[in-house]
Amino acid sequence: MTNIPSIGIPPLAGLASYEEAARPGYGVDENVELMRRYNYVETRLYQLSAAFINPTPEWEVKGALSLHLYLDAEHGLALRNRVAELRRPPLYLDKCPDERLETLFDEAQQAKDTIELLTGIFKVIRPALLAAYQKHLAESNPVFDFPTCRLLKTSISEEEQMIGWGQQALAALLISEDDHATSSSWATHLEAFLNHAGGVSGTDAVDSNLPLPELRATEPFVADVDPKRDWRSGEIYNFHYRANDVYLDPEADYDERVLALMYKRFHEMDVPEMMASIVLQTPGKPWEYYRDMGRQLWDEARHSMMGEVWFAKSGFDWSKYHNHVGWGMHLNLDREPIDRHIILYFIEQNLMDGKTGKRLEWKIAQSAKDELATYFQDYDWADEVLHAQIGRRWLKPDVGDVKAILERAKEITKMSSPSIDARSLTTPQIDWWPDFVRDALGKESTSQAGSEHKLIPTFSYVASGEG
Ligand SMILES: [Fe+2]
Numbered sequence: 001m002t003n004i005p006s007i008g009i010p011p012l013a014g015l016a017s018y019e020e021a022a023r024p025g026y027g028v029d030e031n032v033e034l035m036r037r038y039n040y041v042e043t044r045l046y047q048l049s050a051a052f053i054n055p056t057p058e059w060e061v062k063g064a065l066s067l068h069l070y071l072d073a074e075h076g077l078a079l080r081n082r083v084a085e086l087r088r089p090p091l092y093l094d095k096c097p098d099e100r101l102e103t104l105f106d107e108a109q110q111a112k113d114t115i116e117l118l119t120g121i122f123k124v125i126r127p128a129l130l131a132a133y134q135k136h137l138a139e140s141n142p143v144f145d146f147p148t149c150r151l152l153k154t155s156i157s158e159e160e161q162m163i164g165w166g167q168q169a170l171a172a173l174l175i176s177e178d179d180h181a182t183s184s185s186w187a188t189h190l191e192a193f194l195n196h197a198g199g200v201s202g203t204d205a206v207d208s209n210l211p212l213p214e215l216r217a218t219e220p221f222v223a224d225v226d227p228k229r230d231w232r233s234g235e236i237y238n239f240h241y242r243a244n245d246v247y248l249d250p251e252a253d254y255d256e257r258v259l260a261l262m263y264k265r266f267h268e269m270d271v272p273e274m275m276a277s278i279v280l281q282t283p284g285k286p287w288e289y290y291r292d293m294g295r296q297l298w299d300e301a302r303h304s305m306m307g308e309v310w311f312a313k314s315g316f317d318w319s320k321y322h323n324h325v326g327w328g329m330h331l332n333l334d335r336e337p338i339d340r341h342i343i344l345y346f347i348e349q350n351l352m353d354g355k356t357g358k359r360l361e362w363k364i365a366q367s368a369k370d371e372l373a374t375y376f377q378d379y380d381w382a383d384e385v386l387h388a389q390i391g392r393r394w395l396k397p398d399v400g401d402v403k404a405i406l407e408r409a410k411e412i413t414k415m416s417s418p419s420i421d422a423r424s425l426t427t428p429q430i431d432w433w434p435d436f437v438r439d440a441l442g443k444e445s446t447s448q449a450g451s452e453h454k455l456i457p458t459f460s461y462v463a464s465g466e467g
């Protein structure tokens with residue numbers, strides 16, 4: 001192949017042999033057409049995860065959907081950036097490239113339960129996307145289309161990780177024969193629509209003998225943003241919650257203050273639940289908005305995982321206590337999306353205060369000489385700095401400068417909270433903190449903070465919310 005004398009060092013930066021590099025891959029137009037389709041699939045996967053964070057009860061699924069939503073946001077952004085480099089204006093990427101793909105996703109979001117949801121995403125759609133990415137990478141020129149190959153490699157490894165988790169999660173849920181039947185008939189249903197679209201790439205042979213089943217999606221989709229939990233979160237409308245008060249109580253022992261702090265972290269699953277409703281109900285923003293919000297949503301899920309890991313290390317069973325959903329539920333049901341975002345920003349802005357905010361939380365963990373909690377609070381604090389920037393970036397064009405946002409936040413905090421009022425009337429509001437301390441620390445609680453439950457009519461969601 002080559003006539004030049006070799007001195008033994010691999011040519012072409014080691015990416016390929018001359019033979020491999022001399023094989024043309026996809027032309028620019030063909031490359032762009034495929035990436036448009038992938039981008040559509042990534043966008044719809046993002047929306048699918050966001051739509052099911054609230055109605056899906058299983059705790060672990062909420063955490064994984066939060067990660068997946070963020071990764072798909074990054075995959076979409078990389079595709080968009082690459083297409084823009086290939087002589088295409090980015091706006092054209094917000095149009096659906098193929099109505100048959102649209103039908104596939106409209107059907108997938110009709111999943112009736114977690115089994116159908118996981119079947120659609122992890123048995124049908126992601127494996128098809130992964131296969132398309134692998135084929136695209138194998139057929140691309142590793143030197144002359146290097147940027148495309150690089151983004152595909154990253155997406156392939158992340159899609160593989162997601163599919164690995166999803167298939168294990170689905171296997172855990174398939175217990176009865178009925179479960180298996182539900183899963184396989186839903187997979188067959190969605191595969192028919194995938195096949196009709198020619199697969200993710202649109203180039204797979206269409207099996208014309210396969211008839212299209214009757215559509216489940218006969219009406220416009222409305223996402224359920226009322227948070228559900230599995231039995232391990234206890235009574236989710238018991239809003240008696242003291243962790244926010246106890247960690248700040250100077251009268252309390254440091255080990256109890258850290259316990260409260262770690263419960264606060266654990267409790268943060270309500271932030272992904274709340275943010276999912278914002279991105280779902282705020283259409284038409286630039287993709288960078290959904291990426292930034294997706295990143296923050298995933299960070300908040302990780303903050304909840306900080307508490308979850310700390311409890312796991314302590315051998316502590318959190319399922320015995322009531323992990324209420326009030327903050328996210330109230331904002332999702334009682335407030336407009338922009339007002340939810342303003343409240344989130346308002347809380348996070350307050351957490352930047354050097355004396356009372358994240359710095360203090362970190363100091364409390366240090367004072368308790370708890371190495372793991374100190375480490376967690378260190379990163380929690382760092383993440384909040386990014387979140388305050390994200391809030392400012394996206395609220396400014398719609399609401400105004402920081403002063404205007406904070407003024408609006410104060411107005412919102414004076415508004416009523418009908419969802420909290422209604423549900424707290426029908427659910428006993430029980431103080432579980434003393435039992436929790438006894439079980440976790442093997443001693444009596446040293447704090448009275450927050451023991452007077454002042455819920456109705458002045459539920460302070462600002463105080464009980466985490467950023
Ligand atoms: Fe993805």
Ligand SMILES: [Fe+2]
Nearest residue numbers: 348384387467
């Ligand atoms: Fe945050």
Ligand SMILES: [Fe+2]
Nearest residue numbers: 268300303467
């Ligand atoms: Fe957080």
